[in-house]
Amino acid sequence: MAKIVPLSGFPEWLPAGRLVEQKVLDTLRETFELHAFSSIETRAVEPVERLLAKGETSKEIYLLRRLQASTGQDKDDLGLHFDLTVPLARYVLENSGHLDFPFRRYQIQKVWRGERPQDGRFREFIQADVDVVGQDSLAFHHEIELPLVMVDALSRLPIPRVTIHASNRKVAQGFYEAIGLTDVEQTLRIVDKLDKVGPDVVSELLARDVHATPDQARLTLELAQIQTADASFADRIQAFGLHSDLLDEGLNELVDLVEGANALIPGSVVADLKIARGLDYYTGSVYESVLEGHADLGSVCSGGRYDSLVSDGKRTFPGVGLSIGVSRILGRIIGQKVVTASRKVPTAVLVAVNDESERAHAEKTAFALRKRAIPTEVSPTSAKFGKQIKYADRRGIPFVWFSTDDGEQVKDIRTGEQFAVDPDTWMPSLADLHPQITAGE
């Protein structure tokens, strides 16, 4: 068999890194539930035609085929989901009769994209999504609520501060149309590249692909360069002197978003008019984000308002949601040891074994400790105590338990202190009970 090498694009962690990952996932889940979102978990596969309905990502889909399928039996009709929005849309349609609307769901799952590994992108990664989906209508205030859920969740993680950068599709569309650019979707896709390629290339692309005049290109770039932490962006846009109902509607919404969000969590949301989002199903607020000190990572949390992603022809299910790129964050904070676990194992206590004939006694001690919620392991060998202590030390297990002629005793192997204990009541400190996850050096 071939030598074992890691598969590029499929990240995996050693146990200590996994402890950090679990802590991050637990915190996200806990916060989403505090905000009254219900968990759902969807299957990994969707019919290919449903995955392809969101055209531009089609090249990234992994199709499934059974190894032993007879010819023609499997019609390449299933693929792995590449995000959690397409599955949500399908889940809502499939179960709409059993769901209560507005339906508040969170979903933390792996997704897969067949990216070329040489791009250094993940091919398997975890996303954490929250969405509110209404039936036929959905109030605007959810567009203020949802980014705050994410800011609250991200602020509980041991990572640098995250700020949401927001714009509004109605502002962009109203503005472009008012200056005479009619291919709004293509214009958005070009503006979306601004951070990557710079203003000069964006100007060229606008001229080439949407036939923008130099004036139109200049105005488009001027809009994209507006970024304010308060509602003052609106004055700067009104100073263009453009007239469009859609633009006015969008401006009102964006003002409400920035003011409403910062009233609840100061510094949470800035207006950033270059935020375009490549996907064409957004119809209102759009969100990206910046992880302070790690801008090179790109947006770690993105989303927006969509009016018609989910529809069965008769009913529509408008929604608003954001998605955290969990693996992107973890790759940075675990990979660069920004965040570490205080030990490699869940174990708080190693019960020493005097000799193999006393293993059953050690096992009984361990079961009693576990009953009191103390993670406990029995030493796998009855080697000399020095070796058993070394076993604990290598894993970062703080306490070793001994049955001595003088009764039960516990050694804190970090201090070397050994003390007699009442086996029915002794507890490690809360800080020692479970591995602690801490940021930084």
Add this chain to the structure above:
Amino acid sequence: MAKIVPLSGFPEWLPAGRLVEQKVLDTLRETFELHAFSSIETRAVEPVERLLAKGETSKEIYLLRRLQASTGQDKDDLGLHFDLTVPLARYVLENSGHLDFPFRRYQIQKVWRGERPQDGRFREFIQADVDVVGQDSLAFHHEIELPLVMVDALSRLPIPRVTIHASNRKVAQGFYEAIGLTDVEQTLRIVDKLDKVGPDVVSELLARDVHATPDQARLTLELAQIQTADASFADRIQAFGLHSDLLDEGLNELVDLVEGANALIPGSVVADLKIARGLDYYTGSVYESVLEGHADLGSVCSGGRYDSLVSDGKRTFPGVGLSIGVSRILGRIIGQKVVTASRKVPTAVLVAVNDESERAHAEKTAFALRKRAIPTEVSPTSAKFGKQIKYADRRGIPFVWFSTDDGEQVKDIRTGEQFAVDPDTWMPSLADLHPQITAGE
């Protein structure tokens, strides 16, 4: 687009069922960590040659292909894992320099098998595995420890009692060889079908496939029919008067297992000599299990000792482990409503909105409650209070919060009682704080 219908073999739950699933998964994880197992999570894919190395399941593998791959670019070289043992073996080899042995790991993940849907089997399901893997050697006592971890975990779930049924490959092999049956693997595979096809068919298969004489078939069936809750099985086997060192070694181990396990958890393990396990990599103890009252489900927790599943030629990594078929259990307890959640949402409190101008105040109240770990939602509308209460009622949210001219008040909508509260200290009872999962009827 085609009408949406559920995909057979890919189970999904409504939010209330998902609450039960989360509770089950949390309990398993908590117990595994109490027993000092470290979590790992492996990628969903493995190289196909590695999946195929465990021959007999090859027909069930899902291969991956990128939709837009050029001809010859993807060589069908990746497939979805069909269990968590093959990934463990690969993970241990890939990371052996960074792991501490014996390596205690648990893993709770989805696996995929391309079963034909008409068999009513799952094609995507969750397994929960624990294994201890040694380097070059692994003490026998782990074969007593591991089934007890699973019995402890399963006993914490809101499900009927689970008993582990155990045998030992050395007993089977020593016995078959002593009576002159040399094709041990094929004999095991035939005996493995006993529950499904009955003794007569097993006799026929033994005659046909391993050329067993009527006497050999009779003895094989007599062995398979021995089942005892204590060590008395050993006397019955010794009464056959067979002589084999391997048989004696296996009997000693099985006696130690049954006596050792039941000394720690009475009634946890019975000796059941028909337990064969189809997989050919087991070399010592083998385990299956019965969920009381649901024997038709088949084994919900199985595994065994393996000496050479994991090897890189130079070193071997012997191990012992068991796997819980979580989806099989969930399908029964959620599907038949054996276990239910006390409400459909995580929410404990709905904050009513007097009118839209006061939504910001309601949001502030909600943020303050969440800071004190109370799952809280703000009413999506400022409709009449009766409608807002109905909104809570439909979801099972127990409390509605009102800002009145007489101060902050909370209504328990189950009793209709409304009382003034101190917003900084009021707490729902623990039973109301989170959805409760209870075994029904």
